[in-house]
Amino acid sequence: MSPDAIKVIRVEHVSLNEAKKQAMSQVPTGFEVISESVVSDGKPRKLSFSGDTLEAARVQVKLPDGANGLKREEIPPSRKNAKVVVEAFDEARAIAEARTKALADGHPHFELGKVTQTTPPKSGLLGLGKKPGEYEVEISESVPASVDVEYSLMASIVVKAADPAAASEMTGKRIPKIELSAEEREIFSQHGGSVESLALKSKEYLNSGQWSEALKYWRILTSSTPERATSWCMCGICHQKAYEEALNRALPEIKSTAGWGAKATDILTWQGARDRLPLDYLRQAIPYLNEAISRDSQSHIAWYISAHCFCHIGIPTNDPIMVKRGLDCFNQALNTKPGDSSTIAEMTHFKKIHQQLVQIA
Numbered sequence: 001m002s003p004d005a006i007k008v009i010r011v012e013h014v015s016l017n018e019a020k021k022q023a024m025s026q027v028p029t030g031f032e033v034i035s036e037s038v039v040s041d042g043k044p045r046k047l048s049f050s051g052d053t054l055e056a057a058r059v060q061v062k063l064p065d066g067a068n069g070l071k072r073e074e075i076p077p078s079r080k081n082a083k084v085v086v087e088a089f090d091e092a093r094a095i096a097e098a099r100t101k102a103l104a105d106g107h108p109h110f111e112l113g114k115v116t117q118t119t120p121p122k123s124g125l126l127g128l129g130k131k132p133g134e135y136e137v138e139i140s141e142s143v144p145a146s147v148d149v150e151y152s153l154m155a156s157i158v159v160k161a162a163d164p165a166a167a168s169e170m171t172g173k174r175i176p177k178i179e180l181s182a183e184e185r186e187i188f189s190q191h192g193g194s195v196e197s198l199a200l201k202s203k204e205y206l207n208s209g210q211w212s213e214a215l216k217y218w219r220i221l222t223s224s225t226p227e228r229a230t231s232w233c234m235c236g237i238c239h240q241k242a243y244e245e246a247l248n249r250a251l252p253e254i255k256s257t258a259g260w261g262a263k264a265t266d267i268l269t270w271q272g273a274r275d276r277l278p279l280d281y282l283r284q285a286i287p288y289l290n291e292a293i294s295r296d297s298q299s300h301i302a303w304y305i306s307a308h309c310f311c312h313i314g315i316p317t318n319d320p321i322m323v324k325r326g327l328d329c330f331n332q333a334l335n336t337k338p339g340d341s342s343t344i345a346e347m348t349h350f351k352k353i354h355q356q357l358v359q360i361a
Helices: 015-027 054-058 091-104 164-171 182-191 195-207 211-224 229-257 267-272 279-295 298-315 318-334 341-361
Strands: 005-015 032-040 043-050 068-076 078-088 110-119 135-144 145-152 155-162
Touching: 005 015, 015 032, 015 155, 032 279, 032 318, 043 054, 054 068, 054 145, 078 091, 091 110, 091 135, 182 211, 195 211, 211 229, 229 279, 229 298, 279 298, 298 318, 298 341, 318 341
Parallel strands: none
Antiparallel strands: 005 155, 032 155, 043 145, 068 145, 078 135, 110 135
16 A cells, blocks of 8 residues: 555644644545544643642643643642541451541541540340441541643644545445345344334343344444444444454464464464454444544544554554554544553554564565
8 A cells, every 4th residue: 555545634723623624625636534533622621730749749740742721720738537437346347447448438548547436336145136336437638739730732633535445445435324134124123113122132132242143233223323423333343343253263273373473472473374364354343433433533432443453454464554543543542531541551562563564564
């Protein structure tokens, strides 16, 4: 795939709508828009930085490049007093219970204070009717200093476009309308066209891991409610899960191949096995996920699953551009869910693989 076949357009403006208009106006004639990603909507955002002292919190303050500070609030460290009530047979056990309860109630930095027995324990008769007493335990919690900053960024959007051949290779054809099979039409009739009934049945198949059956129901639901991003996304997820199932079935034979690495992480090993990998499931998932994103660009799961699809296609087919597309999707997933540890870990992993692919190419 030639780099000239792909055009990446990034536009910043005070207005998100104007940024979109300007970006679309720069799409070359004859190119197809592959994706439209909002990097920043231009709306105010908030960040909080903490430390043992205000000075320590101030040192932590770091805003994104190009950010305009709108408001800043500094809150000095303080102590917060509270009480927890526990049941125990003696004071020592009451203190232990109070520690556990304080942590469970969201008080990570606390000190225990005065312990007061409000109801004495009952010893019962011959062990019968034995009942713990009630204790009130004072706790004092240290609240760190914080600096809360409200800021804004210019509205920013990235539009990716490609010539028809490249667009078809990267994303597959868009599915503006789902044509139901005869079996799917029969299922629709059996449920009397009830969206609620179809949704309940689809959840049953999802919960039992029957992805192919679940896909039939989600395709029917999508054809009935094509405006809902969730329906399109679930179709994509079903395809991706079907890939994982098919891969697990194929792995024993693939692993018998000479040269299979002990940890199964070697790129060349996967590329050698690509003809036996069920990649078509991933290729079929991508158009559905594209439709979901086109309806809801803030769908974290749609971006996240898309990222996996592109990366898992690009690695065995030795296509760094495909993996880069996956990394871009991971970035979009982080924009919708900043700081998500799973997304960060996966993106870091595939970044290393992308670098290796570039070197191999």
